[in-house]
Amino acid sequence: MTTTFLFARSKLELTAKEVQKSRRTKDYYEVVPIEEAVGRVSACDHFSPISTPEFDTSAMDGYAICSESTRLASAEHPVFFCVKGTIAAGDDSLTLPSRHTRDGPEPCFEIMTGGRFPQGELGEVFDACVKVEDTIRIAGKEPGLGTCIAISKPIPRYANRRFAGEDIQKGDLVMKKGVTIRTSHIMPLASVGIETTQVRKKPRVCIWSTGNELTSQKSHIRDVNGVYLTAASKEAGADATFGGSIPDEVDALVQTIKGRLGSSAVDIMITSGGVSVGKFDHVRQALETLGATIVFHGVAVRPGHPVLFALLPSAWGEVAFFGLPGNPGAAAAACFKFLTVPYISHLLGQEPEKPVLARLENLQLGSSSRKSIMDAPNRGLNCDRFRPGVLQMTGGEGLTVHEAAGVLGPAKMAPFVQANCWIHIKANEVIETGQMVYCYPMNGSLVS
Template sequence: MLPVSQAEQMILDLVQPLRETESIDLTLATGRILATEIVSRLDFPHWANSAMDGYAVKFADVRSSTSKHPITLEVVEEIPAGYQPQREIQSGEAARIFTGAILPDGADTIVMQEHTQRVQKNFVKIQIAPTARAFVRQQGEYARSGDPLLTAGMVLNAPEIAILAATGSSQVEVYRRPRVAILSTGDELVSLEQLLKPGQIVDSNQYALAAFVTQAGGVPICMGIVPDDRAKLTAAMSEAIASADLVLSTGGVSVGDYDYVEAILAELGGDIQIRAVAMKPGKPLTVARFERSDRAIVYFGLPGNPVSALVSCWRFVKLALVKISGLPASSWQPNWIAATTTEDLTADGKRETYLWGKLALSDGGYQFSLAGGSHSSANLINLAGTNALAVIPVDVTMLAAGIAVQVLVL
């Protein structure tokens, strides 16, 4: 059995980032990964403008204003947002201006309206002296034309979408989403539409893994249930390998008489790298690489037990999906944090043990609470609400309540 850390590094070494890109409409780009650097085509702001409702003035005219000795200026123009100023401000003049409006030539400072008093129709008293260039957003203050704004590998969320819209990018180049084929093996499995008979169980893995892949930014290709028939399994695995970037199958990777996955992978030309990992749950894990003319395919033969399958996905497959999707190398590691366990955590000490539960922020620190009920690899019921896995190292049999524990954030 391989140590978990060694298996992690081997999997990352097997996977190569996708380089295929596609141009999509900006309205569809949320959550996608940017494939090209975005360079500003404009200055931001595009022109000097006001950050306040008030009056555009020459600072030299109003620097000595006080409430007792206000400076009176003639208001020669009103400038709402979206309006091109028509006058250059001369000494002794001001322009009524609104937030976002273009600063008129000749003015260099904004006096907020709360510090003024309008007198008659065309005059204003400046009652408090502003600081020089107050409330003026200078042209190019945020970015200059030619400045890089977004780098390749960034996930496009609301801020990045706003920047792309501001630059006029109606189309955006993103990395293609990785295609992940998913198949379940086992004569005992039935689909949701079938009536359960004694000895049968619903194939929950197909749905769980499809949801996992979608959340991780991939495109699940659900291939359904394949019985424990060698010929049918060979055909299904061959089709999955030909159609996807990653393949996830559940079941058939242990040492039973009907566990055919490893043998078929070898027959199909797979380079088998991993056969078992020293972790609990998730010990049976087969990982193989297939070289294709256009890309390399990585095949994950996951355990059939629902918890084992998901823990293997959270621990290993997620890293593969992160790397293949085009995210930068800084994202290729698990998200570990230190938390305080609220109860005793126990293990047999023989393998690295993963216990599922909930992570919460309390009193300025993170606390991990174990999911209730049996921690069996077949018990998917108490997985509900799981957002973290606490890790008990090899040769450790208990972590007492109140001490720090390493937690994998899901």
């Protein structure tokens, strides 16, 4: 019995939650160094254990001075400072020795970017950093005075000074639970001393292609789906392996699936082909032989309506099984994108991808015999439709989208040459040129 797309999605979400509840919490998490965490999913909120910077530091290479002492500085009447020491980034804060007296030039410290501002035992205030290029370095005017600098303009209070905690406060959230970790997350994590992170374990996925035409030495048919689904599973965050091709025989399917179930733990199994009602479509029969629970078989979507989802018993717990259509291209790709990927996302503790809205352009591209999603035969259908499209930013109009060029069909490859998104037309929806439609970017990119 064919089910609606929304019902199928809700069943997948519910199943993923039930599967997770049935397993031990530790089976879903692992700790990795942050430099190895890119592309993984954060398993917990990360809060800063410190404030940054931890101390008041210099934003420039220069000299730590008392800004008040430069209030009357000018080119005609420069103010002189005596350099009492050097502070590099990472050095402990220096303190002006108590033997210092107020006689002679004001004290200062040479300070590097990131250096901690010094203190004075007699109450000297080093509140600002004057840049090197705003000073003139000179020898001391008196014996034993050492190096001095001259400043010929007033320096504002707190100039070039970074205050403790002005960047990140202790307890601030620096990375949320459930986000896919990017390189941009690594910098704030490292800056507050977080060296490892807890991430979700990658769901283990095994993929097979089915069909005698793929196992025959005489056939010249290339296996597109096996390669695609393996790559796409990895892109979705899974640990995916390709198990090869299985001939269109019930026993071969049963033995292959049974063998994998008995070898090691697996979370998801995927086959392409063999799920329709043809003479050589045996996937459902094989699953039933193995005691699987068929959750749904047939979804009101185009392309890909024969898609199947089941749960297989195993020593490791229930294993999700997706039987995808065998037509390479849109059929397998659309079902994987809108059914399998959301299930993977739920296992990873993430919400399914949300669409963007774009204005639909009525561009007549490709063959004149091509059926558009706006043509009469496709208008108001009682099924959800997915078409590869081209999403782009148009000046003054925001995001626009049009169908990818090429003759469309469940096994056509040409539209994917230029496509960068999926256009989703909901069941019973009638669309017109200029209407806003839902789009799902491919490869995480809004525009090509």
